Amino acid sequence: MGKAVSVSTEKKQGKSAATKAAVPAPPKAAPTERDKRESLDAKARILSRRKRVQVKSTGEGSKMELDAMHSDFEGWSAQLKDAFGTTSHDFMARSMALLGTAMQRSGNGRAEGINAGLAVVAGVRPENETEAMLAVQMAATHEAAMSMLDIARGNGTVPAIQAAGGLAVKLLRTYTAQIEALAKLRRGGEQTVRVEHVHVYPGGQAIVGNVSNHGGGGGTQQSGDQPHAPIDPKAIAFAPGSPVWSEDTGRNAVPVPGRER
Template identity: 40%
Template structure:
């Protein structure tokens, strides 16, 4: 007896709320620099990293734009630092997944110049150290180790908050605070002095 052909599965139709979120996602994706992933290859004792792109020059330029620089030497230093962050241990190899995760953290901050890029790399390092410390704390059994990891975790969390504030202050460096005083005189001759403040720069 011949088998009855099954009808193809009906494609999933997102709900109205899901469509709204998907539209927002698509807009976000379009506004994101198309950064290629990085690949790591080992030749002897040397670890070489490069964009996984058909044209290496284009790949490097996209990476440079993503981290806020036009300096080839700077991007090489930045990538070397990110590679070291991606190595989970002194003898463990750097995996492409870990390297691209480090780069994604920096890219997500959207640095606009080299100073912001350096701060973003530091923030990436602190974030990864925070997560590592949190994982160690979750499995610690002895009181000594629990207290040690708690102390380190608190310091790292405070450092990350300080870095966010530093980035915020640096990005507001071009803003000016303008204070304008205006005087209103009532019919009785009483003067009321008001202050209007514009801008949020430090």
């Protein structure tokens, strides 16, 4: 009796699952006018960009071979050399091998990862082999960083999350440093732009130029901007009989050393 109930339940569940699978998905909503305009704009921008060179792979793992996407093998080879900024076939082939190793996930060796790496390198548009090596490193570093973040997200243990997350942070910092190195290489070295602000308040005087301190005093001097005319005595004269106040009238105007008192 128990078996009959069990069989009956399984049949009902199977029938219910088959019924659910047979129900067609509801049709998707039609694109709005704005969607249509933005789609046309996106297509136009894609057509204005350079098409990235791609490879076709046959076989898997160590038996995988790369081939051209079309019948013009010579033109395809020229596209690959241009993507790596070189005229050397050996440099291009070596860079492709390194890129393929770095972009493989789980050792599958599919062309998808290689083509993704090629898109990164071609997007950098290296002008020479040095820039191409940096581009390959950037693609490999980004791939490794994303792998570490994936491991940290999928692992429930705190030590594993800390280890993978910490390595991901280091890789992402390395990626930023690689971008800065490429930018510095292209602009031909380090450039420093210094901006100085001079504030002049009412009643004050501004000195523009190199100000130097010649020692012996606490002030600064600058040649070319010093007033050479004598000071008018009237500007500092006092009327006869006018007292000159000090903070402490009980003291001498000028301190006298103890042995001279």
